[in-house]
Amino acid sequence: MPTIGYGTWKVENSPAGADAVAEAIRAGYRHIDGAARYENEGSVGEGIRKSGIAREELFVTSKVWFTHRSYEKVLEACDTTLKDLGLDYVDLYLIHWPAVANNYENWEEVNAETWRAMETIYREGKARAIGVSNFLPHHLEPLLRTAEIVPMVNQMEFRPGYPQTECATWCQEHGIVPEAWRPLGAGAALNGELMIELSKKYGKTPAQICLRWVLQHGLTPLVKSANPLRMRENLDVYDFALDKEDMARIDALPRDDAGAEKPEELVEIK
Numbered sequence: 001m002p003t004i005g006y007g008t009w010k011v012e013n014s015p016a017g018a019d020a021v022a023e024a025i026r027a028g029y030r031h032i033d034g035a036a037r038y039e040n041e042g043s044v045g046e047g048i049r050k051s052g053i054a055r056e057e058l059f060v061t062s063k064v065w066f067t068h069r070s071y072e073k074v075l076e077a078c079d080t081t082l083k084d085l086g087l088d089y090v091d092l093y094l095i096h097w098p099a100v101a102n103n104y105e106n107w108e109e110v111n112a113e114t115w116r117a118m119e120t121i122y123r124e125g126k127a128r129a130i131g132v133s134n135f136l137p138h139h140l141e142p143l144l145r146t147a148e149i150v151p152m153v154n155q156m157e158f159r160p161g162y163p164q165t166e167c168a169t170w171c172q173e174h175g176i177v178p179e180a181w182r183p184l185g186a187g188a189a190l191n192g193e194l195m196i197e198l199s200k201k202y203g204k205t206p207a208q209i210c211l212r213w214v215l216q217h218g219l220t221p222l223v224k225s226a227n228p229l230r231m232r233e234n235l236d237v238y239d240f241a242l243d244k245e246d247m248a249r250i251d252a253l254p255r256d257d258a259g260a261e262k263p264e265e266l267v268e269i270k
Contacts, residue, residue, distance in 0.1 A: 021044050162185070
């Protein structure tokens with residue numbers, strides 16, 4: 001899995017959206033992160049085709065939304081995604097959010113049933129890898145008791161001021177690769193004094209500092225930009241490393257829960 005992905009949340013489902021995806025691929029991204037919930041998989045697929053890059057060189061992710069949790073509905077959702085993308089398979093298929101006690105009395109069983117369908121999708125070759133998104137250790141522990149295949153990836157919000165380090169470490173200890181969505185904190189972290197200071201020290205942009213911090217924590221960051229220059233800048237983070245002291249300073253930034261999306265606070269509309 002390429003270590004930096006291009007996120008497609010809020011990419012338009014239009015020719016302009018397809019152009020943005022194609023531009024990102026031409027800029028060097030080989031990991032495209034999408035989801036059925038984004039309602040733009042037609043444009044994502046068109047962008048992939050317009051890029052001129054062979055399908056085999058790309059790593060494409062999609063996710064099943066919480067309206068499709070039963071075994072049959074998960075299979076149906078995957079087929080719809082593949083049709084919309086115009087692909088024979090995705091490289092990674094994720095459960096977008098866990099079922100939680102606030103929404104289901106039998107939340108553990110719901111997650112287990114959803115995962116059983118994910119395992120079928122994997123065995124049928126419709127997804128080269130399967131995983132979860134926004135799962136915390138207390139969601140994963142019961143899932144692992146019945147899973148025949150351990151989730152390969154867990155995509156989570158991870159950013160300066162909101163580093164879900166405990167969850168990321170738990171995943172790494174259990175052989176689950178953690179990914180980071182919203183690694184730049186929707187831009188909020190980029191304007192802080194520390195990021196500006198480190199930007200000057202390393203001769204990199206604040207965004208590059210954030211992405212390097214995520215990478216050095218062992219996570220794969222997913223970034224989104226419609227600006228071709230920013231697209232390329234966000235990939236240019238492999239020629240420097242943050243020292244231990246600066247990593248610790250970013251780790252110690254004040255907790256910032258503003259805008260954080262937490263599984264137990266999500267109200268599902270079925």
